[in-house]
Amino acid sequence: MLKTADHLYLQVADNIEQLIEKDVLKIGEKLPSVRNLSKQQGISLSTAFQAYYHLESKGLIESRPKSGYYIRFNSRRMPDIPTSCDPVKKATDVTVHEMVDAVFQHMANDDVMKFSVATPPPSLLPAAKMAKAVVQAMRELQDYGIGYEQLQGNVRLRRQLALQSLNWGGAYTENDVITTNGCVDALTLCLTATTQPGDTIAIESPSYYGATLLAEGLGLKVLEIPTHPITGVDLEYLDKAIPRHKIKACLFVPNFNNPIGCCMPDKNKRELVRMVEKYDIALIEDDIYGDLYFGKQRPATCKTFDKKGNVLYCSSVSKSVAPGFRVGWTIPGKYKDKVLQMKRHHAIACPTITHASVAYFLETGRYENHLRNLRKILHTQFLRYSQAIMEYFPESTKIARPQGGCVLWIELDPHINTYELFQQALKHKISFVPGRVFSLRDRYSNCLRISFSVPWSKQVEDSLKLLGKLIRKMQ
Amino acid sequence: MLKTADHLYLQVADNIEQLIEKDVLKIGEKLPSVRNLSKQQGISLSTAFQAYYHLESKGLIESRPKSGYYIRFNSRRMPDIPTSCDPVKKATDVTVHEMVDAVFQHMANDDVMKFSVATPPPSLLPAAKMAKAVVQAMRELQDYGIGYEQLQGNVRLRRQLALQSLNWGGAYTENDVITTNGCVDALTLCLTATTQPGDTIAIESPSYYGATLLAEGLGLKVLEIPTHPITGVDLEYLDKAIPRHKIKACLFVPNFNNPIGCCMPDKNKRELVRMVEKYDIALIEDDIYGDLYFGKQRPATCKTFDKKGNVLYCSSVSKSVAPGFRVGWTIPGKYKDKVLQMKRHHAIACPTITHASVAYFLETGRYENHLRNLRKILHTQFLRYSQAIMEYFPESTKIARPQGGCVLWIELDPHINTYELFQQALKHKISFVPGRVFSLRDRYSNCLRISFSVPWSKQVEDSLKLLGKLIRKMQ
Structure with missing residues (x-):
């Protein structure tokens, strides 16, 4: 009833x-x-x-x-959406590395309003339930979990993660899953398993600086593919780029791409998978935001349409359960043996206790219920934040329409440098991520990413208001 | 009294x-x-x-x-020690990767006598004390530790690890230490921070296959330096090799090198540090076995003699406290900023709870006491194992003289292929590591590494006896 x-x-x-x-x-x-x-x-x-x-x-x-x-x-009467790949080029003395350092050196400072963190805060996560799961893990594991777990990962965790794939139309078993130290570790293993240093990979533009800098650090060349703010990667462009640039792997975030928040339509996902099959290259799919949809239904993944094993699905529980547990995983298709080899060299094993704990939490069946609440909260916060930005930022401001996740991509007037804005804002104890870091080329210096994961409050509203004031002063 | x-x-x-x-x-x-x-x-x-x-x-x-x-x-009347770099070359159809896979696919099988694992088993480690520390961590950490910890790592852990450096003549503070996901992760971060793909690094020969395969996977060229079974790396050879091969970094295990177990004399350590300073290259020092000495005193490290910050010290608690916790660290000297950057890309953060737990355990001051016992046990096991090998293996067998750690390097007659021996032994549920995997060249195929970390028992003795029989059959 x-x-x-x-x-x-x-x-x-x-x-x-x-x-x-x-x-x-x-x-x-x-x-x-x-x-x-x-x-x-x-x-x-x-x-x-x-x-x-x-x-x-x-x-x-x-x-x-x-x-x-x-x-x-x-929400449909919101301002224009940002342009996809009409980047403003501007000389800058600061490297992307230095900008990222500047943004994240204030991470530990509780005084700062952190619009820079694309992760729900612990207050929105099941902290007490996880603590219970940790106690259960120590009770049930041999020797309280101080020994190594097996290379492929905790089998009960792998079973639960395989079951999660049912939500997006997958039908995988624990044998298909390899656990990792969070999602970036999954990306590292998949990149090293499918490429050699010197190879070229394709990424979205703009795209998450963490993945781009990681790839560059592994000696890979990175080609940015134009990306539409609603439908994602430009497939026609990609189809020409793969043979021309001898692309060995694509690293994409098809669901709620960070920072744009777009969700690639199923039709495009299917077409993308056929394309990587045609060229027999790897598609590394980062689905870390996939569970945080605002709509009625969990979007499909590229892996959903994967028949030949070219898709290496990657995700983690960092955005929905416990970022500090560093529990991620991959379903690497036909690259499984190679990824396992890489895991042996890079990690030997994952931490026994934390990985078992996530398994036990998932086994309680409370994850779905928790996710339902979290999605509702994030959607509501998205609407609140958008409204405030519409109200307090200049009229010419363009705002993305994320269909899930927890970040908003914002485009300001071409002459505004958002790294300067960031430095101004930091003096007022407000941080966000300047757009420039989302590309290895000199792009997006008039854009910024604002995370709407901090729960709505008077203080959040005041901070957005102040940010609007600072932008107006720079106009 | x-x-x-x-x-x-x-x-x-x-x-x-x-x-x-x-x-x-x-x-x-x-x-x-x-x-x-x-x-x-x-x-x-x-x-x-x-x-x-x-x-x-x-x-x-x-x-x-x-x-x-x-x-x-x-122990002084033991047989000859193995030759340092007089490798037996032999064609083989099996790659090092395949051999490593073969050795470690039986890791989860409790039936197998695992002379292959170079880590003390949980029965020799402080499991219950660690469980207590985990409970304390959850009680004391904000939100039960589900949130991210700061990039450089838990500050109480870093303080404790800095204090540990006093044991080998270091005087570092928490600001000098960066925590990592175990020691291999520290090696990865240090390698990526000090080299570019395509660069050449120097390693010992024989050397730990994990580090060598990791380096190769990162696109590095690996030069093996002749290594003496008592004094370690041949410094005269190295001094010529560095400029000739444009070596960018050395990755050495000066204390109780895996697999030889040798301990580089202080004089050589000092000379090695002066050498890397002269050429201004990085020395990545893996000291993971340093605390497990058999002698009266903790050996110094190369870091002890480091004045200019060229030494990146790496270690972990995997060999002495809790392998399954994956807690390691580095003191990266002048490369600190670069290593932090790499940690941000590769890990974002380490798992909050397990890292805090190790801090709390170290704070109790029980580590020294535990180590004293563990060292005594391992030394005793070394003597027991050596004795049995002398007794049961053919007389021509050569045995290394490890001065610490938990592995024994053994050289058999030149024509014996220890990978074949491994396959024979596995049928009798005995595993060890064939020597061939300790080099990227075709070397050491008549050698094997036996870990003496499994507590001495009738079953251990019987297994060594059986191994001896199998070797005699191949002679």
Whole structure:
């Protein structure tokens, strides 16, 4: 009974949300009273209340005292989206390494408002449940878990991770999975397993600086592929680039790409997989944000369409369970033996206790429930942050439309240097990531990435307001 | 009082051990009765008993029923030591990778007698104390430790590790230390921080296959430097090789090198450091076995003599506390910023809970006590294993004289292929590491590495006996 009721208010709220999106209900317009809504829809008063409360928590409607509910926000009426690959080129004396250092040297400082961290804070994660799982792990593991685990990883963890693949249309077993020290470690192993130093790999543009710098550090050449802010990598361009540049592997984030947040349509994913099969090259798929979708359904992955084993799927629990546990994994397809070899050289084994703990947490079956809440919170925060940025940043500001994840990509006027803005903001104890670091070329210096993972508060709003002021001063 | 008594029996035992070593007391000779020893030395009967018991546990003397104690073993009368770099070349169809795979695919099989594992088993490690430390970590860490720790690593752990450096004449602070996911991770970060793919590095010969394959996987060329079984790397050879081969970094294990077990004399360490300073190249020093010395004193490290920051010291707690925790560290000297950058790309952070736990264990001050016991056990096992190998292997067998650590390097007749021997042994559920994998050239195919970390037992003795039989059959 509770389930049906639960379902009912969401259904009503979703219908209203769609009317807002389609601009049938316009900003400022009054909604029916709770009593009328209840009559119209044939639902109880409390269900009607719940529906409005849900929409209000998302920032879509607001209640005005003694007057009722009004439309407050329409995400489709947001400003323009950023241009995909029309980069502004500008000379700069600061290297990407130095910028990344500058951004992350304030990580340990609790005074700073960290719009720079693309990871949900511990307050949104199941800390107490994980602590319980750690205690269980020590109780159940031989010698309290001080010994090595097997090379491929904890078998109970691998089984749980294989089961997770059902959510995106995979049907893998524990034999297909290799655990790693977080997702970057999975990327390292997959890159070293599929390339030689001197080889060229393809990445999105803009793309996560961590992966790019990692690849460059491994002696790989990196080719940036134009990327559309809604549909992702330009496949036509890629099809020509692969033979021309002798590309050996693609390293893409098809779901909720960091920083743009776009989600490649299934059609494109299928086409991309056929393409890497045609050239017989590797596709390293970073799906770390895949579970954090805002829509109704978990998006598919490229691995979903992988028949020949060319896709090396990579992910971790860092964005949804416990970043400090450093638990990641890969399903490396036909490169499995090579990846295992790389794991032996780079890691020997993963930490026994933390990996077993994640297995035990997943076995409780509480992950789905936790994810449902986390997704709702992140979606709501996305709407709140976007609204504030629309309100406080200059009108010419362009904002991406992430369909999941926890970051917002923002494009400012061409002449604004966001690294200078970052230095200004830091004086006011606000940090974000300047756009320049998301490319190895001299691009995106007028862009910035803002994470919306810090829970919404007056302080968050004030910080965004202040950031808007600083931008206006630079115009 | 107890301390003095404790000291007294060891003093008496040590004196007798020295007489055995100097061949004053010869194998088969009868020792004074306990009563006479007590009178001669002016010690209590119980102290005299303890001294003999200690020597017996080390396998140096034996008691014969109703007769008394007799000299059983003299480590100086062991067979010849293996030749340093007089490698036997032999064509082989199996790659080093395949051999390593073959050796380690039986890791999870409890039936196999694993002379292949160069790590003390959990039974010799402080498992319960570590479990306590994990519980303390969860209690004291914010949000039970599910969040990221800072990039450089847990500050309490770094402080403890810096204090450890006092044992080998270092005087470092927490600011000098960077924590890593075990020692191989430290080696990876140091290699990527000091070299570019295509560069050449120098290593010992024979040397640990893990490090060599790792370096090769990172696109580095590897030059093997002749290594003496007692004094380590041939410095004269190295001095010529560095400019000739444009060597960018040396990756050496100066203390209890794996697999030879040699310990470079201080004079050579100092000379090696001056050499890398002269050419201004990096010396990556793997000191993972440094605490497991058999002698009276912790050996110095190359880092001890490092004035200009050219030495990147690397170690871990995997050989002495908890291999499954994957806690390692580096003191990278002048390369610190670069190593931190590499850590950001490769790891983001280390696992919060396990790293904090090791800090808390070290803070209890019980590490020294634990190490004292572990060293005694390993030294005793070394003597037991050597004795059995002398007894059961053919007379032409050459055995290394490790001065610490937990592996024995053994050289058989030139025509014996130890990979074939390995395959034979595996049928009898015995594993070891064939010598061939300790070089990237075609060397050491008549050598093998036997770890003496499995506690001595009838089963161990029987396995060594069987191994001896298999070798005789191949002669």
